[in-house]
Amino acid sequence: MVFMPSKKIFLRFGKDIADRPIIYRLARDYDLVINILKANVDQNKEGTMVLEITGDQCDLGLEYLISQGVKVTPLAEEVFRNEDKCTSCGACTAICPSGALYVERPSMEVKFDSDKCIVCQICVKVCPVNAMEVRF
Numbered sequence: 818m819v820f821m822p823s824k825k826i827f828l829r830f831g832k833d834i835a836d837r838p839i840i841y842r843l844a845r846d847y848d849l850v851i852n853i854l855k856a857n858v859d860q861n862k863e864g865t866m867v868l869e870i871t872g873d874q875c876d877l878g879l880e881y882l883i884s885q886g887v888k889v890t891p892l893a894e895e896v897f898r899n900e901d902k903c904t905s906c907g908a909c910t911a912i913c914p915s916g917a918l919y920v921e922r923p924s925m926e927v928k929f930d931s932d933k934c935i936v937c938q939i940c941v942k943v944c945p946v947n948a949m950e951v952r953f
Contacts, residue, residue: 823871825854825892825936826879832862834886843870847878854935855914867892867935892936895952898929902948909940909949 830839835858843849849872858864870878882889898918905927909918917933918940920926940949 822873822875823869824875824879825867825869827890827892828864828866828868828882829888829890830864830866831886835862835864837885839882839885839887840868842881843878847874847881848872849874849878855937867937894936895931896934896936896938896940897931897950897952898927899948899950902946903927904946904948906945908943908945912939912943914939 840851840853844851849870852869852871853866854869855867856864857866872878879889896917905920905925907920907925907927910920910927913919914937915933915935917930917935919928919930921928936951938951941951
C-alpha cells in the first residue's frame, strides 16, 4: 500500500468564480482525490467548502486554487469533547452535519467520532456546558 499525502482545507470563493469547474480541475489536472466534507453556496453565489484532498500533487492543486481567486485556509485545528464536562444532553447531536456526534443507545450517552468531524464548530457554539472545545 502506497501512502498518499492528504490535507483538509477550508475554501472561500466569490460569485465571480462560483460557476467555474475548479473541483473537477483539481481531480483531472492534478490527479487528486477530493472528498467534499461540507459545502455551502449562498443566494449571492458566494461559497465555502471544507475538502479533504489526497494525492502527490496537493501543493500544486492548492496553488491552482489560489491562482483562481479561491481563499485557501488549512484546517490545523480539531474539535475535542471534554468528557468530564459533557452531561450527554444531546444538544450537539441534532446540529452535527457529519454525524460525528451521536447518541449511543440504549445508554443514551453522547459519543464523539473525531474521524467524522469536519471542524465546522457548530457544536462548540451550542454546547450549554462548553464540553466541546477547539484545539490548535
